[in-house]
Amino acid sequence: MRPELPLSLGLLLAACAIPPSTALKQPAPPVADSFLAPQPDGPDDSAGPAGGVAATGIGYADFFPDARLKALIERGLARNRDLAVAVAQIAEARAQYRIQQSTRFPELDGSGNRIRSRTPAGGAIANPFISTSQTIGVSVPGFELDFWGRIRNLSRAARSRYLATAAGEQSARLTLIRSIAEQYWLVLESSERLALAEATVESRQEDVRIARLRLSAGVTSALDFRQAESLLTQAETDLASLRLSLARDRNLLTVLVGGPIEGELPPALPLAAQEPAQALAAGLPSALLEVRPDILAAEENLRAARADIRAARAAFFPSISLTGSLGYASTDLGDLFASERLAWSFGPSISLPIFDWGQRRGNLDLAVARQDIAVSTYEKTVQQAFREVADALAGRRHFADEVAAQQRSVDALGEIARLAQTRYREGVASYLEVLDAERSLFTAQQALLSLRRQELANLAGLYAALGGGLPTP
Numbered sequence: 001m002r003p004e005l006p007l008s009l010g011l012l013l014a015a016c017a018i019p020p021s022t023a024l025k026q027p028a029p030p031v032a033d034s035f036l037a038p039q040p041d042g043p044d045d046s047a048g049p050a051g052g053v054a055a056t057g058i059g060y061a062d063f064f065p066d067a068r069l070k071a072l073i074e075r076g077l078a079r080n081r082d083l084a085v086a087v088a089q090i091a092e093a094r095a096q097y098r099i100q101q102s103t104r105f106p107e108l109d110g111s112g113n114r115i116r117s118r119t120p121a122g123g124a125i126a127n128p129f130i131s132t133s134q135t136i137g138v139s140v141p142g143f144e145l146d147f148w149g150r151i152r153n154l155s156r157a158a159r160s161r162y163l164a165t166a167a168g169e170q171s172a173r174l175t176l177i178r179s180i181a182e183q184y185w186l187v188l189e190s191s192e193r194l195a196l197a198e199a200t201v202e203s204r205q206e207d208v209r210i211a212r213l214r215l216s217a218g219v220t221s222a223l224d225f226r227q228a229e230s231l232l233t234q235a236e237t238d239l240a241s242l243r244l245s246l247a248r249d250r251n252l253l254t255v256l257v258g259g260p261i262e263g264e265l266p267p268a269l270p271l272a273a274q275e276p277a278q279a280l281a282a283g284l285p286s287a288l289l290e291v292r293p294d295i296l297a298a299e300e301n302l303r304a305a306r307a308d309i310r311a312a313r314a315a316f317f318p319s320i321s322l323t324g325s326l327g328y329a330s331t332d333l334g335d336l337f338a339s340e341r342l343a344w345s346f347g348p349s350i351s352l353p354i355f356d357w358g359q360r361r362g363n364l365d366l367a368v369a370r371q372d373i374a375v376s377t378y379e380k381t382v383q384q385a386f387r388e389v390a391d392a393l394a395g396r397r398h399f400a401d402e403v404a405a406q407q408r409s410v411d412a413l414g415e416i417a418r419l420a421q422t423r424y425r426e427g428v429a430s431y432l433e434v435l436d437a438e439r440s441l442f443t444a445q446q447a448l449l450s451l452r453r454q455e456l457a458n459l460a461g462l463y464a465a466l467g468g469g470l471p472t473p
Contacts, residue, residue, distance in 0.1 A: 052281030055468030067266035079258025086169040093165035100158035106143040112136035137327015150314035157307035164300035171293035190246040204232040224431035291467030305371040392462030399455040
C-alpha cells in the first residue's frame, strides 16, 4: 500500500464529516424607529426637550444637584460589594483571555540534568564502573499549527467574553448610581413625610386639648371630643409606621453605599429642590445600541458564541501538532557544548478525526444552540433598553403635570381644612367636617411627596437608560 493512502483517506473522511457552513448575520434590533410615537394632542417628545444634552456627556456629579447625594454615590462606587464582585469578574475574564491567547504561540521549555550512576560487575562487565552524563537543552512541546482557526476562534471568544464582562461592570456601576439616587430620595421622602406626621400629631394634640376644654365647659359634645382623639390616634399610628419605614430605608441605603458613613456629609436639599438642572435629550434610537453597557455586553456574548461555532467547525479538520528539541548531551562536562555534542529532533504529528460517535457534532450543535440563546438574549436586552427609555420619556412627559395637579389639590384641601376649623370654632359645623378635611389634607400631602420622589426616580431612570452615569474624571 502506498504510504500516502491512509493520509488521503483520513483527509477525505474528515472533509466529508464537515457540515455545511451557515451564514452568521447580526440580528436586526426588534424595536421601532423611535422611542415614542407622535402624540395626537401634542408634539413628539422622543427627541427630548429643546436644548437637551446627551446623557453620556454628563457625569453623575454634574447631573445631580444635591452634594450629599453625590458624596454617597462616590462612596458607593468605592465600597459597594456587588460592584466589587463585578470588578473582580473583569480580572477573572482578563486572565482567562490571556490563558487562551497564550495557546496561539509555541511553548518553550528549558531543561538540564546531570546523572551519575554506578554499574556493578557481572556478565560481560568485568569491573564495576561509575559513569556521568550531562544534558542541557530547550524543547517545544506539542504545538498545534492552527491551520483551520480553531485556537484563534477560541481566543476571540475569550476576548469577547472579557469585553462583555467589562461592559457588565459598567452596567452594574450605572445601576448602582441609579439605585443609590432612588434610595436616597426614598429616605428624603420618608423623612419629609415623618416631619409632616410629627407636625400633624402636634396640631391634633392641640385640637384634643381644646376639645377637652370645650367638653368640660359644655360647649361641645363627647362625640366631637372622641372624634378629635380618633384623629390624633390615627396620626400617631401613621407616625410610628413612618419611623419604621425611614429606619428600613436608611438601612438599605447603607448597604448600597457599602457600609456606615464615616465623617461629615454635606447638608441635604429638600425633595422639591432635587430636580436636575440639565435636561436630557433622548437622541436617535440607533445610538442607544452604542452606549448602553448591557447591550454592548450582550453583543460581545453573541460574538463569543459565534466564535465558538467557528471553533467547533474547525474541530472537524485534522489537527497538526509540532514538537521539537535542541540541546547538548555529553558524558564529560568539559566538552558538553562542543559542536559534536549537539542533539536535536523535531517532527509534526497529525490527528485525523474520523469517527467519534457524534462528539464533534454534539459540540457543534451545542455551540449553535448557545448562539441562538445569545441572539435571543441580545434582542431581549435591546427591547428592554428601548422600553426603559420609552417609559422614562413618557414619565417625563406626564409626571410634571401630575405633580402640579397634586399641588393644586393640596392647596385646595388646605383651604378647606382651614375653613372647616373656622366653622367648627364658630359652632357652624360639627367636628366630623374638620375630621374629614384634615384627613384628606394629610393624605394629599403625603401623596404629593410620593409623586415628587417618583418624578425624580423617573428622571434618574431616564439618565441611566440613556447610558449616562459614569463617574466624571
